[in-house]
Every structure is written in structure tokens, then in C-alpha cells.
Amino acid sequence: MTDTTSQLDSATIDLDDAVPTSWSPTTWFAVISMAATSFALVSAEFLPAGLLTPMARDLGVSEGTAGQVVTATASVGAVTALLSNVLIGKLDRKTVLVGLSALAIISNLLAAFATDFWLLLLGRAGLGIALSGFWALSVAVVARLVGTNATGRGMAIVTLGVSLATIAAPSMGALISDWIGWRAATALTAGLAAIAMLLQILSLPSLPANTSNSLSDVFRLTKRRTVQLGMLAILMLMTGHFAGSVYVRPFLEQVTLLDTGPIALALLGFGVASVFGNFVGGRLADANVRIALAVTGGLMAFSAVSLVLWGVNSSVAFTLVTSWGLAFGMAPVVLPTNLSRGASDALEAAGSLMVVSFQVAISIGALFGGFAVDHFGASAPLTLTSILAAATLALALLQPRT
Structure with a gap:
């Protein structure tokens, strides 16, 4: 790596020694502002799932076409993630984060007031830039x-x-859309981004750049064995998750024979468990990231294969969907931490590789999961999940201990 990159190593180590185990109120406020930003950005990302029908009807396009707003966000995000830390150069990272929140506000408002589908796509593309830029910087800033x-x-x-x-x-989003329209629901996400931006301005300290990454620096990082293993872990586990999780509802309908109400309850259990998974994953990752990755992969593999084997029983299915949610909640914490341990001197460049790996995994998972369910039935995507999650468990156990 370059000399400027190595400066981050010294800065990180010094800062690590300086920050106490017990966080100050100022530190808590700064971290909470980052959490508020992730909530605002991801809320905007997932909002179309509840707005697709009225959005398509209003803009005069099919629901399938309207669904491409999600593709636009992910596609632009993948490209931006690779370039974001190169383009921001020596800018103060606080300024960059505030700027990304401002971009999210503008993008959400553009989508809310779009008069045609192409303006909507443009707004969603801007959101993709804000999302990928934020996540590429997140580990280094935290x-x-x-x-x-x-x-x-x-x-x-x-x-x-x-x-x-x-x-x-x-x-x-669905409830607000039914009440005051999909445009109002989209505009509200601009309000969330504005609140997040205000919290960033008030809480984040100045974060001068310790490095200015070039694209060659980012690619050079991929030559490190630990980084390669970290990226492979993301690709395997997240490909497996998205191959199966998208098709959990069809499985519960066709195999467990549940109605809409119980399915919604099961998915709520998945979401609540994922919240607890965040905290469990954080504690395990700081204690031993190798074991944390093994637990995450093992729990997801167990949940998926057990659903295939015994998911006809509704009580068992509820329990296993919940345990899958716990594993999914751990993954976004454990996987980036695992990757960053191999690049402590280049956390921003590692963040770019992390976001690209996630985006590629989501795309591949959705593709192969769809092929599996169309050709082999509702249990096939979950089988794919169990195989890839088990492979992640094996990878974790084979990783170097340091």
C-alpha cells in the first residue's frame, strides 16, 4: 500500500488506544447519528416494496418495470462503491457523510415529485450513490x-x-401510501435523511482524511489472503441468504401451508430476531471474529436445512425462521468486521470492497434463488442457502486464528 495509506494504520492504532472501553456521551451521540443515517437510507431503499402497485399505476408502467427502481439503486451502488473512496480524496469524512445525506434528501424528493418513470430512476440512482458511499465509509468512521x-x-x-x-x-410505506399516497411516503424518507444529516452535523467530530485512495490501492488490497477470505465469506453467506430468504414466503405457503396472517407473524419474528442478532454479532465479533463467523454461518445453515427437513410443522417452521433472522442480524456486523481485520491499515478501501461484495452477492443470490424455485420447487432455494452457509462455516474454521 502507499505511504499515505500506512498513515491510517498509525492513526487507527493511536485512536484505538485513546478511546476508552466505556464510551462517552459524545461518542454515543456520534454512533447513534450513524445508526440514524443507516435507518434513513435503508428505509428509502426498501420503501418500494410497499409502494410498487400505486407507484406503477400513477406513472403508467407495469409493476415489473416499476420494480426496476430497486435494480437501479443496487446497480449504481455497486459501481459507486468501487470508486467512492477514490473520488472523495482528501475531503473531511464528516463533510462527505453530511454531503451523502444531503444527496439522499435531494434524491428522495426527486423521486417523490417525479413526473415520469425516468425521473424516478434518476432519483433512485442518486440514492444508490448515497447508500454505497455511506457503507463504504462506515467501518472506517466507526x-x-x-x-x-x-x-x-x-x-x-x-x-x-x-x-x-x-x-x-x-x-x-404501504400504510402511508394508502393513507396519503406513495409520493408522500417517499417524501417522508427525505425527512428521515434530513434528521440524520442534522444529527451528523451536531455529533460527528471533524474526521480529516488520513489517506487518499487510488483505484489501484483498492485492487491491490485484494491480493491479501485475509481480504480474499473476507470477501469470499461475504459472497458465500450473502448469496446463500438472498437465494433463500426471498423465497421463504412461498415455502411457508406451499410446504408449511400457512395463511397470510401466520406468515406475516413468522416474518415479524425474523425481523425482531435480526435486531437481537445485531448485538450478539457485535459482541462475538469483538471477542473472536473467526468464531463469530462460524456461529453465523452454522446457525444459518442449520436453520435453512432444518426448514427443508421439518418445515411442514408450523411450530418448527416459526422457530427456524426466527433463528434464521438471528443469523441474518449477525451477518452485517460479523462480515465487515471479519474483512476489516485483514486491512486495518486501509479500512476505507476495505469498505469499498465490502460494499461491492454485498451488492454482487445480492444479485447472484436473487438470480440463482429464482432459478432454483422455478425449476426445483419451494425447498430448493433453502437447500442452496444451507449449502453456502455451511461452506461459510467451513471457511471460518479454516481461516488463520490471527
């Missing part, structure tokens, strides 16, 4: 706020916003 030895705990609080948004955004 490490500077709380110290590298508490990164898992800090990221657990930040990703709590993801779990809460996953539970709330689709359902609340």
Missing part, C-alpha cells in the same frame, strides 16, 4: 469513533438501523 477493538460493537449499533428499516419500511 473504528475512528470507538476504536478498532470495539468496531464490532459500534457496527452493531449502526446496522441496528438496517434491521429496524427492514421491518418498518415496507409495511409503513
